Structures are given as C-alpha cells and as structure tokens.
Amino acid sequence: MREYFNTIADEIQSHLHADEAFTSDFGAEDSDFVRFNRNEIRQAGHVTQRMLEIDLISGKRHASGCGSLSGDLETDRPRIARLIKSLRELRSHLPEDPHLLYATEVRSTERTGSSRLPDAAAAVEEIRKAGQGRDLVGIYASGGIHKGFANSFGQRNWYGTHTFNFDWSFYHQLDKAVKTTYAGFEWKPQEFDRKVSWAKEQLEALSHPARTVHPGRYRVYLAPAALYDIVGILNSGGFGLKSHRTKQTPLLKMIEGEVRMHPSVNIAEHTGAGIAANFQEAGFIRPDRVTLIEAGAHRDCLVSPRSAMEYGVPTNGASLMEIPESLEVAPGDLPMERVLRTLETGIYVGNVWYLNYSDRSNCRTTGMTRFATFWVEGARIKAPLNVMRFDETLFRMLGENLVGLTREQDLILDPGTYYQRSTQSRLVPGALVDDFTLTL
Amino acid sequence: MLEAVERLFREAAPEADYASLRYVRGRNEQVAVRQNIVEPVSTSEDVGAMITVVDGGGLGYAGTCDLTRAGLKRAADKALEWAHRTAGKSVLDFTRVHPRSPKGEYTSRPAKPWDSVSLGDKIALLQEVCEQLKADDRIVDWDARLWHTELETLLLTSDGGRVYQRFHFLVPNMTATANEGTETQTRSFGGIGCARQGGLEVLDDLGFHEAAPRISSEALQLLAAPDCPTGKMEVLLAPDQMILQIHESIGHPLELDRILGDERNYAGTSFVTLDMFGAYRYGTELLNVTFDPTRPNQLATYAFDDDGTPAKKEYIIRNGILLRPLGGAISQARAGIPGVANSRAAGWNRPPIDRMANLNLEPGESTFDEMVRGIERGIAMETNCSWSIDDSRNKFQFGCEWGRMIEDGELKGVVRKPNYRGVSATFWRSLKQVGDAAGLQVLGTPFCGKGEPNQSIRVGHASPACVFGNVDVFGGA
Structure with missing residues (x-):
C-alpha cells in the first residue's frame, strides 16, 4: 500500500506546473465488519476503500479536492490527472487565501506494523462461543488502516496499523446490559476470556431487581468509560484556538479566570500515548504532548495551520477541526480497588450516553446513565439503577465536587466507524464526584 | 461508467x-x-x-x-x-x-x-x-x-x-x-x-x-435577554424544533431494527414493543405522522429504498394511534408485521439498515396566532441547538437557540437558553394544538447517525408549529 501511495504522489508531482505546489492526504482501509444480535449474525462483510485529497497551490491561491481511488494504477492515473485539471480550473476563480499555511520544512516519518490479526472467521467463532446461551449484541471490526501524506517538497509520511475492535454488550433484559470493549493488535484468548468473565460477573449483578432514584444530587463514581464520554464533550469546541478566540469555547469562563477546575485535573493531547498518526493534512508533525489543562487551569490550545495564520501563533500540528485525537486525563491517587469503599453510598456509573451542552457558556452538560450503573450502599453494589438523566457543569464535576481521580487509567480505543474506522483514543482514569445532579 | x-x-x-x-x-x-x-x-x-x-x-x-x-x-x-x-x-x-x-x-x-x-x-x-x-x-x-x-x-x-x-x-x-x-x-x-x-x-x-x-x-x-424561566408551562415549538422532537421521540423509537435489538450496543433499544402496533395511544387525537418518500423536494424523497422496495406514503400514527413501524423488507420478515420502504445505506461502503427517510407530522387546523392566543403562560421556542435522549428513546432533554415568553395570549420578551425535558411515552399525549398547512415547513438534516458500522444519512421532516401543555421548562446556569 505504501508503494502504491508513493507512486500516486509521484504521479501528482508529474502534473505540476512550475509555479505550483501540492499537499496530499491519503486514507485507506481494508476492514471486516461482523454485527451480532442475540449471539447470531445480523450483517457481515468487508469494505475496501481508498481516498485521496489534493490541495493544489499557486502562491496564496489554492483549491482542494477529494476522490476515491480504485487501487488500480491504470484506473487511478487518469482520475488524478482529471482531478488536478479540475482543481486548476477551480483555483482560477478563487481569491487569495490569507489563512493558507502548509509545511515546507521536510519531515518525513513512518510508523508501520505487520498484521497479527486473527482470521475474522476464527474470531467470529470465538465470539459466538463466548456468547453461547447469552444475549450478546455488538460489532467486530478488524483490518488494516493506512494514512499517508505527501507534498511537492518531498515530504512523505506513512502510517499503517492493523487493529481489531470488538465492541459488545451482554444483555440481561430490556435496557439492562453490561458493555465491554476488547481491542488491540493481536487476539489473545486469555485476555478475551478475562473480559468475558468480568462481563458475566457484572451481568450477574444486573439480574437483581432494579432501583429507581429520585432526581437530586448524588455522590457518584464515573468509571473510565463514563469519564471518556464526559471529557469527550469538550472535543466540541473545548480545546481549539478558533473556538477560544471567537469566544465559543465552553471553557470561556475558565479562560477568563472566573472558574478553575480541581488542581488534580491535568488534560493533554498526548499523541505518544495513542494510536493516531502523528502528522496532519497540511504536513505538520504533532509534538508528543500538548498540555491543554494543567492543575485545573487552562494552558494551551490545539492550533491548526489555518488558525495559526489567522491569529498569528505557531501551529502545533492540530487537524483543521482542532480536536484531540489522543486525549489523556492524568491519573490521581485513588486506587481503583478502593473506589467502592470511598464511594460508600451513591451511584457507580459504568457508562454515560448521548451528551450535549445544555448551557454552553457554563460548560453545563446533559446526558444519560447507561449500561452497568448501580446503586451502592455500605461500599457494596446493591442493585442496578434504572437510567437517569444528569445535567451538570464540568466546572463543578471536575472542580469543587471532584473527590478524586483513580490511580489507574484505561486506554479506550474509539470504536467509531463513521466514514472510516477511527484511530482516536482516550487514556482516562475513573472519577469520584460529589453532588452530581440527576434531573429526570 | x-x-x-x-x-x-x-x-x-x-x-x-x-x-x-x-x-x-x-x-x-x-x-x-x-x-x-x-x-x-x-x-x-x-x-x-x-x-x-x-x-x-x-x-x-x-x-x-x-x-x-x-x-x-x-x-x-x-x-x-x-x-x-x-x-x-x-x-x-x-x-x-x-x-x-x-x-x-x-x-x-x-x-x-x-x-x-x-x-x-x-x-x-x-x-x-x-x-x-x-x-x-x-x-x-x-x-x-x-x-x-x-x-x-x-x-x-x-x-x-x-x-x-x-x-x-x-x-x-x-x-x-x-x-x-x-x-x-x-x-x-x-x-x-x-x-x-x-x-x-x-x-x-x-x-x-x-x-x-x-x-x-x-x-x-x-x-x-434574561434566562428562560423554570417551571411547568406550555411550549409552542417552531417547525425547526418540531423536526428534532419528531426525529428523536417518534422516528428513532419506531425503527424496527431497534425494536428487534440490532442497535442495543450502540444507538439503543426502544420503549416501543411489537405488540403496541395497532392499538397503542402514542399521542392525542391531533397526532398524525406519515412516512412520506413522495413529497417533492423533501430531503429523503425516493422511488425505491436501497433493497429495491418500492416506496410509498404510509400512516405511522393516525389520530394518535400507533399503526406501523419504520422497518424495511428484512426487518418486516423478522418481525412478521408490515413496515415501510426504508432500508437505506449511507453510501456504497455501508449495508442498508432501517432509517427514517421522510417522517412528517401532518398539519392540523390552528393558525399561529390562534396558538399564541390560547397560551396563558408559556415559551415559544425556535431552532434546536441541544439534544439528548436515553437509549430507549424515552427520557429526553432538548434546547433551542431562541425563546420568547408568551403571557396572556401574547408574544412577549426574548429569553435565552430555553430548554425542556420530558418522556416520549407521555409527551405526545400533551399535544394540544397542531399548526395548519400554511405554517408547515419542509426541512431535514444530512446528519442522522446510527448503525454498526456507523452510518450518517439524510432524513427529511416536515411539520407545522405545535403546542404542548404542562412541560418542564428551564434555562441556563
């Protein structure tokens, strides 16, 4: 695949006029997707896709276009020629772009690994065996993901990974279920068995009569999977320079010094700890770490090349959307084994669901509890909890009401597959929080 | 080609x-x-x-x-x-x-x-x-x-x-x-x-x-503007908020693949069960909802779904009674009940699943002025900006960009951050008035997410403004 991409890059180069430059961004995947419902197969298949984006530049004018490629060079060469011709025509109608910025210092990189993935059919059999006699629902996604960057200055970046992500739930009945993810590079039966055993234990706890609590304020433990979604809401405008300069960030009150988070809250874009590529679509290389929140206070933003030009600050390799791809919430000092004892009485929230801002200026977020969420009393799990709506500001949740973060973190690989399989991840601890507001 | x-x-x-x-x-x-x-x-x-x-x-x-x-x-x-x-x-x-x-x-x-x-x-x-x-x-x-x-x-x-x-x-x-x-x-x-x-x-x-x-x-x-007040009151939802209300609390719960459990690991299940079709009172007599792939220029108008089933207009809810689910040929065969032609894929790289297509609330008889005049104390809300609903598509909370107080039958001052919450299973039973055809707007979104692997697809919704009674309303901070 890499050789194919290099040939494509050379092909683009061969069409350039003397006054032109280009950047190109390539993405490809070969994926198996198998969907389960009640431990039977709902849909199974394979997807092969390749997409190339070219930005054709002349001075401060440029035009970008994106097209699917077949993988067959004889078919793709004329497509690229047509694309470049159409971009040249398009560019002639466009004004100069004052925010155009692309990498000109050549920094080629490579990150590849060979496939150690199991045969998809064998994985499906293992999964169905684990789900025998149970209501298993979910998706197994597996295969190679490739990304490439090339420009007319000779920079070449290549990223290839082969991962699987089995994202599944065991259902007890109705909406009572335990959700688990098993993801990685190599299928390890013992590791899978451990996850299945853990899920079965949780399923047992879900079989007790469910409890309903009244709206009010509760002491809660947010498991790493729940905190994953709660800090994930900040992806929507929380960390990008553009959203800060245009006052749209939900962290505005924090930036203006009106509020602070708890001193133990440290959040970073930690590319070195994730599985995402370390280069972006204009060719800039990401640093290993960008500190976003330090000791509860705002520190740096993610800066795309466009924002860098617009606001006159250096880019730090953020993508155009300025969202974290490898977010890390630093651990605290609460051992996970002491979570129930420290919680004593309250709610163990295994997962949350469907978050959105209900008051963006106050970073107030609403969402639902979901999956394995339990009422805890006397430091013991007493009963599964019927789903509840929360509506709470992150300033309080991760500020004055934060009791502690766990010493252990979970690396959660994003199972998302909109358009293509995601390579985003978040490294997060659990969080113990007082006075967490439930509303419905 | x-x-x-x-x-x-x-x-x-x-x-x-x-x-x-x-x-x-x-x-x-x-x-x-x-x-x-x-x-x-x-x-x-x-x-x-x-x-x-x-x-x-x-x-x-x-x-x-x-x-x-x-x-x-x-x-x-x-x-x-x-x-x-x-x-x-x-x-x-x-x-x-x-x-x-x-x-x-x-x-x-x-x-x-x-x-x-x-x-x-x-x-x-x-x-x-x-x-x-x-x-x-x-x-x-x-x-x-x-x-x-x-x-x-x-x-x-x-x-x-x-x-x-x-x-x-x-x-x-x-x-x-x-x-x-x-x-x-x-x-x-x-x-x-x-x-x-x-x-x-x-x-x-x-x-x-x-x-x-x-x-x-x-x-x-x-x-x-001041924040939207808190309390139980009437709400007048504009068409650009109604489409979200229809989408989340009628459309998704009636998708047959959700009812059959396919989506339980991701988009969720449904509070609706197969035995409800034909008898369940979803809303008041004023509630009439159609699956209509025939309306010219609506976002999800088509002649065939992606399995090749010919598409036609069907009543999903008539006079408040739930009639049929949103399920294509495969889901219909699994459930043993009739559905609609809505098996659709987001692209060539995703397989078809049950989607909403055009799901419309049929107009009633009230003019906008009549609806305002009928409200003693309430909020008129416009343009959705926040949406969240549980995995059974029941407990919801929605927010709008724009709100105006209604007092004694008159539109009054602007309020900001208008939010409301409710439960799908009962919310539509508080539907008090449905706007007439003159106020109907044909809208839609290109971003409805669902499915494993994930799919984002176009759905159309047409609706007039509607009035709901005794709604839990609140604002910011």
Missing part, C-alpha cells in the same frame, strides 16, 4: 441464491465565507459499489472502490465467502427476503441547477450575507455556507432488477455569534435542519437571502 459496471456485474455475479450490486457515486461541493474571507472550496467525488450475496440462507456483503473487473470479482468472492460463513448462524434465513426484480427510475429535478450559477456568483452571494451578519462589534464570528451534493445510485439484482436514482441536495446555513464578557450566543439558519432536495431555488424557498439581518439581530438580542 454505469454501463461498464452493469456489464461487469452481470458477468461477475456469483453462482448464488441471490446477488445484488449497489453502485453509488456522490459529488460534493462546499462553498463557505467566514468573517468575509472565502474558506477553501471543498470538492469531492466518491465512487464505489457494494455487492451483496445471499446463499444457503446466509448473507454477506463487500464494498469496494475498485470497479474494475478484477475488483468487482474480488468483492463478489468476499461477499460469497461471508454469506457461506454466516449461513445457519444468522438472525434470519435471508433466502427469500429481497424484493423480486425491482425496476424503475427516479430523478430529482432542480429548478435552478447548482452549476447554472457560477462559483464567483455563489461566493458573491455568501459575501453579501456575511457582510449583513457582521452588524455590530459584538458579533465575534459569522459565516455563510452552501453544500451541494449530486448523488447517483444504481441497484442491479441477479434476478434482472434495475433501479436507477439521481438526487440533488442543498444544505445552506449561516451563523452569527455574539459575545459580551463570558456570555456567548449563536443564532443560525435552522441549525443543521434546513436541507432539501433541489438546486439553488431552495434558497428562495427557505428565505435564505433575507435571513442575515434577522439572525444577526437575534444573536445580539439573546446577549441581553
């Missing part, structure tokens, strides 16, 4: 009980101006095909962007392999589920085609809009954008079926963001719910050309 694909499929279709090829070619162009500066114009062309094979009761698919003879052969082999692997292990014996030999065509016909106006003129239009949006120093960000898509699909089946469909979509938007201190308010042109099939005539029909001064002014008014 179409002829070549058709010939290659007829040659490469595997020996199997059933096979189909779904070719999809999408061309996009996005033009945007932000803060009076032209953003990079984005164009894309995505072409590929999905081959589906049914054999021995199993079903497998393979999506590929390689439409050469060898590429399609590889895809056919992969699909056949998965069909064999899943035979006897699937939720259904797929042998006789697919529509027999579908044949037909559909083409949306823009009155003012996208290419009939030059790029320069489109940019000039957006520049003009942008200049109107920046009406005050407190407007700190503003933009205007147009997103056009031309989509061509061809479904071929091994029993001689051939369905060709061609669509044009337009998604216009503009936003103005106002700031003062640590308060920021954004007003938009319908959020992400203002989309239709068609060409640039959509801009005329939706009032795009005149909207900028109002949007900018309303963003500024929101800065100075």
Whole structure:
C-alpha cells in the first residue's frame, strides 16, 4: 500500500506546473465488519476503500479536492490527472487565501506494523462461543488502516496499523446490559476470556431487581468509560484556538479566570500515548504532548495551520477541526480497588450516553446513565439503577465536587466507524464526584 | 461508467441464491465565507459499489472502490465467502427476503441547477450575507455556507432488477455569534435542519437571502435577554424544533431494527414493543405522522429504498394511534408485521439498515396566532441547538437557540437558553394544538447517525408549529 501511495504522489508531482505546489492526504482501509444480535449474525462483510485529497497551490491561491481511488494504477492515473485539471480550473476563480499555511520544512516519518490479526472467521467463532446461551449484541471490526501524506517538497509520511475492535454488550433484559470493549493488535484468548468473565460477573449483578432514584444530587463514581464520554464533550469546541478566540469555547469562563477546575485535573493531547498518526493534512508533525489543562487551569490550545495564520501563533500540528485525537486525563491517587469503599453510598456509573451542552457558556452538560450503573450502599453494589438523566457543569464535576481521580487509567480505543474506522483514543482514569445532579 | 459496471456485474455475479450490486457515486461541493474571507472550496467525488450475496440462507456483503473487473470479482468472492460463513448462524434465513426484480427510475429535478450559477456568483452571494451578519462589534464570528451534493445510485439484482436514482441536495446555513464578557450566543439558519432536495431555488424557498439581518439581530438580542424561566408551562415549538422532537421521540423509537435489538450496543433499544402496533395511544387525537418518500423536494424523497422496495406514503400514527413501524423488507420478515420502504445505506461502503427517510407530522387546523392566543403562560421556542435522549428513546432533554415568553395570549420578551425535558411515552399525549398547512415547513438534516458500522444519512421532516401543555421548562446556569 505504501508503494502504491508513493507512486500516486509521484504521479501528482508529474502534473505540476512550475509555479505550483501540492499537499496530499491519503486514507485507506481494508476492514471486516461482523454485527451480532442475540449471539447470531445480523450483517457481515468487508469494505475496501481508498481516498485521496489534493490541495493544489499557486502562491496564496489554492483549491482542494477529494476522490476515491480504485487501487488500480491504470484506473487511478487518469482520475488524478482529471482531478488536478479540475482543481486548476477551480483555483482560477478563487481569491487569495490569507489563512493558507502548509509545511515546507521536510519531515518525513513512518510508523508501520505487520498484521497479527486473527482470521475474522476464527474470531467470529470465538465470539459466538463466548456468547453461547447469552444475549450478546455488538460489532467486530478488524483490518488494516493506512494514512499517508505527501507534498511537492518531498515530504512523505506513512502510517499503517492493523487493529481489531470488538465492541459488545451482554444483555440481561430490556435496557439492562453490561458493555465491554476488547481491542488491540493481536487476539489473545486469555485476555478475551478475562473480559468475558468480568462481563458475566457484572451481568450477574444486573439480574437483581432494579432501583429507581429520585432526581437530586448524588455522590457518584464515573468509571473510565463514563469519564471518556464526559471529557469527550469538550472535543466540541473545548480545546481549539478558533473556538477560544471567537469566544465559543465552553471553557470561556475558565479562560477568563472566573472558574478553575480541581488542581488534580491535568488534560493533554498526548499523541505518544495513542494510536493516531502523528502528522496532519497540511504536513505538520504533532509534538508528543500538548498540555491543554494543567492543575485545573487552562494552558494551551490545539492550533491548526489555518488558525495559526489567522491569529498569528505557531501551529502545533492540530487537524483543521482542532480536536484531540489522543486525549489523556492524568491519573490521581485513588486506587481503583478502593473506589467502592470511598464511594460508600451513591451511584457507580459504568457508562454515560448521548451528551450535549445544555448551557454552553457554563460548560453545563446533559446526558444519560447507561449500561452497568448501580446503586451502592455500605461500599457494596446493591442493585442496578434504572437510567437517569444528569445535567451538570464540568466546572463543578471536575472542580469543587471532584473527590478524586483513580490511580489507574484505561486506554479506550474509539470504536467509531463513521466514514472510516477511527484511530482516536482516550487514556482516562475513573472519577469520584460529589453532588452530581440527576434531573429526570 | 454505469454501463461498464452493469456489464461487469452481470458477468461477475456469483453462482448464488441471490446477488445484488449497489453502485453509488456522490459529488460534493462546499462553498463557505467566514468573517468575509472565502474558506477553501471543498470538492469531492466518491465512487464505489457494494455487492451483496445471499446463499444457503446466509448473507454477506463487500464494498469496494475498485470497479474494475478484477475488483468487482474480488468483492463478489468476499461477499460469497461471508454469506457461506454466516449461513445457519444468522438472525434470519435471508433466502427469500429481497424484493423480486425491482425496476424503475427516479430523478430529482432542480429548478435552478447548482452549476447554472457560477462559483464567483455563489461566493458573491455568501459575501453579501456575511457582510449583513457582521452588524455590530459584538458579533465575534459569522459565516455563510452552501453544500451541494449530486448523488447517483444504481441497484442491479441477479434476478434482472434495475433501479436507477439521481438526487440533488442543498444544505445552506449561516451563523452569527455574539459575545459580551463570558456570555456567548449563536443564532443560525435552522441549525443543521434546513436541507432539501433541489438546486439553488431552495434558497428562495427557505428565505435564505433575507435571513442575515434577522439572525444577526437575534444573536445580539439573546446577549441581553434574561434566562428562560423554570417551571411547568406550555411550549409552542417552531417547525425547526418540531423536526428534532419528531426525529428523536417518534422516528428513532419506531425503527424496527431497534425494536428487534440490532442497535442495543450502540444507538439503543426502544420503549416501543411489537405488540403496541395497532392499538397503542402514542399521542392525542391531533397526532398524525406519515412516512412520506413522495413529497417533492423533501430531503429523503425516493422511488425505491436501497433493497429495491418500492416506496410509498404510509400512516405511522393516525389520530394518535400507533399503526406501523419504520422497518424495511428484512426487518418486516423478522418481525412478521408490515413496515415501510426504508432500508437505506449511507453510501456504497455501508449495508442498508432501517432509517427514517421522510417522517412528517401532518398539519392540523390552528393558525399561529390562534396558538399564541390560547397560551396563558408559556415559551415559544425556535431552532434546536441541544439534544439528548436515553437509549430507549424515552427520557429526553432538548434546547433551542431562541425563546420568547408568551403571557396572556401574547408574544412577549426574548429569553435565552430555553430548554425542556420530558418522556416520549407521555409527551405526545400533551399535544394540544397542531399548526395548519400554511405554517408547515419542509426541512431535514444530512446528519442522522446510527448503525454498526456507523452510518450518517439524510432524513427529511416536515411539520407545522405545535403546542404542548404542562412541560418542564428551564434555562441556563
């Protein structure tokens, strides 16, 4: 695949006029997707896709276009020629772009690994065996993901990974279920068995009569999977320079010094700890770490090349959307084994669901509890909890009401597959929080 | 391209009980101006095909962007392999589920085609809009954008079926963001719910050309407005909020694949069960909801779904009684009840699943003024900006960009951050008034997410404004 991409890059180069430059961004995947419902197969298949984006530049004018490629060079060469011709025509109608910025210092990189993935059919059999006699629902996604960057200055970046992500739930009945993810590079039966055993234990706890609590304020433990979604809401405008300069960030009150988070809250874009590529679509290389929140206070933003030009600050390799791809919430000092004892009485929230801002200026977020969420009393799990709506500001949740973060973190690989399989991840601890507001 | 694909499929279709090829070619162009500066114009062309094979009761698919003879052969082999692997292990014996030999065509016909106006003129239009949006120093960000898509699909089946469909979509938007201190308010042109099939005539029909001064002014008014009050009261929801209410608390819970459990690991289940169809009171007598893929220019209008089932209008809820689910041929076979033609895929690289398509609330008889006059104390809410609902599609909380108090039958001052919450199973039983046909708006969103692997698809909703009683309303902080 890499050789194919290099040939494509050379092909683009061969069409350039003397006054032109280009950047190109390539993405490809070969994926198996198998969907389960009640431990039977709902849909199974394979997807092969390749997409190339070219930005054709002349001075401060440029035009970008994106097209699917077949993988067959004889078919793709004329497509690229047509694309470049159409971009040249398009560019002639466009004004100069004052925010155009692309990498000109050549920094080629490579990150590849060979496939150690199991045969998809064998994985499906293992999964169905684990789900025998149970209501298993979910998706197994597996295969190679490739990304490439090339420009007319000779920079070449290549990223290839082969991962699987089995994202599944065991259902007890109705909406009572335990959700688990098993993801990685190599299928390890013992590791899978451990996850299945853990899920079965949780399923047992879900079989007790469910409890309903009244709206009010509760002491809660947010498991790493729940905190994953709660800090994930900040992806929507929380960390990008553009959203800060245009006052749209939900962290505005924090930036203006009106509020602070708890001193133990440290959040970073930690590319070195994730599985995402370390280069972006204009060719800039990401640093290993960008500190976003330090000791509860705002520190740096993610800066795309466009924002860098617009606001006159250096880019730090953020993508155009300025969202974290490898977010890390630093651990605290609460051992996970002491979570129930420290919680004593309250709610163990295994997962949350469907978050959105209900008051963006106050970073107030609403969402639902979901999956394995339990009422805890006397430091013991007493009963599964019927789903509840929360509506709470992150300033309080991760500020004055934060009791502690766990010493252990979970690396959660994003199972998302909109358009293509995601390579985003978040490294997060659990969080113990007082006075967490439930509303419905 | 179409002829070549058709010939290659007829040659490469595997020996199997059933096979189909779904070719999809999408061309996009996005033009945007932000803060009076032209953003990079984005164009894309995505072409590929999905081959589906049914054999021995199993079903497998393979999506590929390689439409050469060898590429399609590889895809056919992969699909056949998965069909064999899943035979006897699937939720259904797929042998006789697919529509027999579908044949037909559909083409949306823009009155003012996208290419009939030059790029320069489109940019000039957006520049003009942008200049109107920046009406005050407190407007700190503003933009205007147009997103056009031309989509061509061809479904071929091994029993001689051939369905060709061609669509044009337009998604216009503009936003103005106002700031003062640590308060920021954004007003938009319908959020992400203002989309239709068609060409640039959509801009005329939706009032795009005149909207900028109002949007900018309303963003500024929101800065100075008090927060929405808290309490139980009546709400008058504008069409651009009604579409979200319909989408989340009628559309999703009635999707048959959710009811059958397919989505429980991701998008969720449903509080609706199979035994409810035909008898369950979903809402008051005023509630009439249709699945209508026939309305001209609505976002999800088509002649056939992606399995090849002919599409027609059906009542989903009539006079408040739940009649039928939103489920395509495969889900109908699994559930044993009739549904609609809504098996749809987001592209050539995703298999069809049950989607909403056009789901509309039929107009009633109340004029807007009559609805306002009937409210003693309440809030009129407009343009969705926040949405959240539980995995059974029951407990919801929605927020809007714009609110106005209604007191003693009159519209009063602006309030900001209007939110409300409720429960789907009871909310529609508090429907008190339904606006008349004059106030009906045909809207839709290109971003409805669902499915594993994930799929984002276009759905259309048409609705008048409606009044609901005794709603739990609140504001910010």
